Amino acid sequence: MSASSPSLLLAARDAAAHQHYPQGALYMVATPIGNMADVSLRALQVLSLVDTVACEDTRHTASLLQAYGLHKPLLALHEHNEVEAAQTVVARLREGQRVAYVSDAGTPGVSDPGARLAAVVTAAALRCVPIPGASSITALLSVAGEAGWDGRFVFAGFLSPKAVERKQQVLQMGADARACVVLEAPHRIEALANELATLGERRLTVGRELTKQFEEVAQIEAGTFPEWLAGESHRTRGEFVLLVHPKAADATQVGAIGASALRTLALLMGELPLKTAVRLSAEITGEPRNALYQAALARREQNGAEEVD
CATH class of the missing domain: 3.30.950.10 (Tetrapyrrole methylase, C-terminal domain)
Structure with missing residues (x-):
């Protein structure tokens, strides 16, 4: 990865530099969850622009940045110091710095540190910008x-x-x-x-x-x-x-669907694709969608349909 870092960063700049990246903003940057090739060009552009990268583990993040040819000042911010370190981030944002936050893998704040940081930054009336990426x-x-x-x-x-x-x-x-x-x-x-x-x-x-x-x-x-x-x-x-997986509708659920709902379903099936008919029937009648879907399949089978869309 590092051998092609210059060209990768040039590609990131060409693809993502046209967007505005305001100063005094926190960028919540999703990083790869395993495969280093899953980093987004926008994430690389943001990481190349920011003044500081706050991160869950400084050693891990230093290696990550180095793999992409980047070197940035790091600030440790993890579950044990998140509230205190968030104040440091807020102070830097008020100075007009751009700060990125990355967890060890994936999207910060989603079963990872970062949620409290985002809350503190938002409460301070400062901007918090999401940079999406790979998700398990x-x-x-x-x-x-x-x-x-x-x-x-x-x-x-x-x-x-x-x-x-x-x-x-x-x-x-x-x-x-x-x-x-x-x-x-x-x-x-x-x-x-x-x-x-x-x-x-x-x-x-x-x-x-x-x-x-x-x-x-x-x-x-x-x-x-x-x-x-x-x-x-x-x-x-x-x-x-x-x-x-969602619980399958059993025979008792299908049998419990009211006659009015079944009529609605039948009418919609005559005009619309099966899934659309089921969705609208559920919204109109309030009956369980899984049960209506099973009823729709049974009706199609009874009518001799050869395949279900």
Whole structure:
């Protein structure tokens, strides 16, 4: 990466320099979550412009910047000193400096330090500018593949490290029909797998070490998660992002849909694509979208449709 850094920074300047980068602003810069090639040209342009880079780990960030041919003054700002260090950032912003904040990987403030910093800067009536980038969450969602799912999900982040609280959180997750995204570190993944196994047949997409050389994505039933982990010795290593799929509508849910809602669904299916008809039917009638989708599939099958869009 470093051998091509000059040309990379020139490309960043050519692509992103036209945008205005105000002074006295904090730039929340997302960095790669594993693959160094995932850095954005806009992130490189911002990092080349700022006066200071505040960061979760100065040694890690120094190596990151060096890989792209950048050298900047660093300010340590992590979970243990975030409130105090945020005041230093505010003082520098008031002097007209541009300050970037980066966590060790991914987007600051999303299950990483940075949220309190952004709150302090905003409370001081100073500007906070997001610079988006690679995300394990959206990366996993893009390959999860769930027919009929409208894409809505709950982001739970890291569950509690305390066994009793974590068990309660998983119970709540199991009772919720919505999809849920969970993050976990390698030293707690086995404990989490045992808790998620209580969800039985609920579908689970596991992302391990996403964007890195040995990334792995698997779709399994939650009940088999502990066995899947134990199947290969390397599987307990690395960072995890997990999608608990939305709960499938059962026959009782489909049967409970009112006749009026079914008529609405049938009328809309006659004029619109299936997914659009289901979405509008749910909005009009208030019936569960998953149940309406199952009813729509059943109606199509009954009418002899050969494929579902």
